[in-house]
Amino acid sequence: MKVALGVTGGIAAYKAAELVRLLQDRGVRIQVVMTRAAQEFIRPLTFAALSGEKVITDLFGSGAEDPNIASAVEHIAVAQAIDALVVAPATADVIAKFAHGEANDFLTTLFLATTAPVVIAPAMNVNMWENAATQANLQTLKARGYAIVEPDSGYLACGMVGAGRLAANETIVKAVLKALGARQDLAGETVMVTAGPTREPIDPVRYIGNRSSGKMGYALAEAALRRGAKVILISGPTALTPPSSAEVVQVQTAQQMRDAVMAHLDHATIVIKAAAVADFTVRAAAAEKIKRKGPMTLELEPTTDILAEVGAKKGGRIVIGFAAETSDALANARKKLESKSLDAIVLNDVSQPGIGFDSERNAVTILTHSGSETVPETSKWEVAHRVLDAVVKLKAERKKSTQSLRS
Ligand code: PMT
Numbered sequence: 001m002k003v004a005l006g007v008t009g010g011i012a013a014y015k016a017a018e019l020v021r022l023l024q025d026r027g028v029r030i031q032v033v034m035t036r037a038a039q040e041f042i043r044p045l046t047f048a049a050l051s052g053e054k055v056i057t058d059l060f061g062s063g064a065e066d067p068n069i070a071s072a073v074e075h076i077a078v079a080q081a082i083d084a085l086v087v088a089p090a091t092a093d094v095i096a097k098f099a100h101g102e103a104n105d106f107l108t109t110l111f112l113a114t115t116a117p118v119v120i121a122p123a124m125n126v127n128m129w130e131n132a133a134t135q136a137n138l139q140t141l142k143a144r145g146y147a148i149v150e151p152d153s154g155y156l157a158c159g160m161v162g163a164g165r166l167a168a169n170e171t172i173v174k175a176v177l178k179a180l181g182a183r184q185d186l187a188g189e190t191v192m193v194t195a196g197p198t199r200e201p202i203d204p205v206r207y208i209g210n211r212s213s214g215k216m217g218y219a220l221a222e223a224a225l226r227r228g229a230k231v232i233l234i235s236g237p238t239a240l241t242p243p244s245s246a247e248v249v250q251v252q253t254a255q256q257m258r259d260a261v262m263a264h265l266d267h268a269t270i271v272i273k274a275a276a277v278a279d280f281t282v283r284a285a286a287a288e289k290i291k292r293k294g295p296m297t298l299e300l301e302p303t304t305d306i307l308a309e310v311g312a313k314k315g316g317r318i319v320i321g322f323a324a325e326t327s328d329a330l331a332n333a334r335k336k337l338e339s340k341s342l343d344a345i346v347l348n349d350v351s352q353p354g355i356g357f358d359s360e361r362n363a364v365t366i367l368t369h370s371g372s373e374t375v376p377e378t379s380k381w382e383v384a385h386r387v388l389d390a391v392v393k394l395k396a397e398r399k400k401s402t403q404s405l406r407s
Helices: 011-025 044-051 061-065 092-100 106-113 126-130 132-143 169-179 215-226 254-267 306-312 329-339 380-406
Strands: 002-007 029-034 084-090 118-122 152-155 161-165 190-195 230-235 247-250 270-273 280-282 300-302 318-325 344-349 361-368 372-379
Touching: 002 011, 002 044, 002 106, 011 029, 011 044, 011 084, 011 169, 029 044, 029 106, 084 092, 084 106, 084 169, 092 106, 092 118, 092 132, 118 132, 118 169, 126 132, 126 161, 190 215, 190 254, 215 230, 215 270, 215 380, 230 254, 247 254, 254 306, 270 306, 270 380, 306 318, 318 329, 318 380, 329 344, 329 361, 344 380, 361 380, 372 380
Parallel strands: 002 029, 002 084, 084 118, 190 230, 190 270, 230 247, 270 318, 318 344
Antiparallel strands: 152 161, 280 300, 344 361, 361 372
């Protein structure tokens, strides 16, 4: 999810730097847009370093020689690309411009051009805040459906006491997440996700692997973070960048994945195993590169079934497996659901073209002990959310049955 953060020219502009971090921790990508006045208070470099993206200022064309500043001309598509716009701090001036539809810099133009939800967090001197013109402008914006995060009261930078201090960053984050429609239904949970393939060495340069890209597992990790969970991501080798706020353990082999899962299991309340773990490993990998000569035979032995081991030790956890099947998909998945003591299994019929391994898309059936739900072909991101919906439902069912046992 991508949010544009508009920073305007007030002393509270420095607080927007922390806001970048807090939103990133929730898995949100940030595009900072600064007004000319904001740059008098804090430099674009700070936001470029924090957000990892060039900052959009009011500069058109020639200013883009600065590596930290992007030309607004190149970013005219921002209005369509963002999922929300948050303006923090918002000065009385920008609020007036928003209310009156002025579009004389990049931020005000973006405000008019975007159809994404907008969150405005004002900060100003108490008299400016209480001025009838400011209040009328705010009423106009509220009536048009824009979210206003009311400022706090207290000592203001101008030396006066009263309303006008930028609301706490956590309050602004909540308003942004609400605007994004982000659910926080996994807050308090620690979700362990396994992702990607494993590699079983044959010799120092060759291995047995599979076509898993890690995309399904990484989507699950990111979706769980967005929904408020802590995430432990145990990843086989992939070309993907893990979400910055997940605890990430990189592994290569099935044995390493097993050891990492077991080492972190105590912390997890939910386990989702999307990894494509090798079922066999080479009994004795060669210490030197094997030379090419005649036919050769590799002796394989089964790896530990990590999911079955987790199922056997699951305690109060919710444990979800994936099943990649090419035939008798439903029957095989049900067998795994039962034999590995799982709460649910996500069936991936990988014989279908365009989904599953190394694709952006997937189509699955989520099987539980009480029924099944089909998720037709969609993005892995959407599939991840549907799997997490199933987790939330399972948790609620478990809570209900514990309560009815007690009463
Ligand atoms: O990574 P992508 O390119 O996005 O592709 C996603 C995916 C197709 C890999 C994913 O959606 C998927 O189906 N993952 C499970 C693949 C798999 O190994 O399925 P399986 O039926 O062989 O294994 C069943 C379950 O047991 C899986 O949860 C697996 O993680 C687990 N397992 C398997 C073997 C083993 N030794 N230990 C395990 O824990």
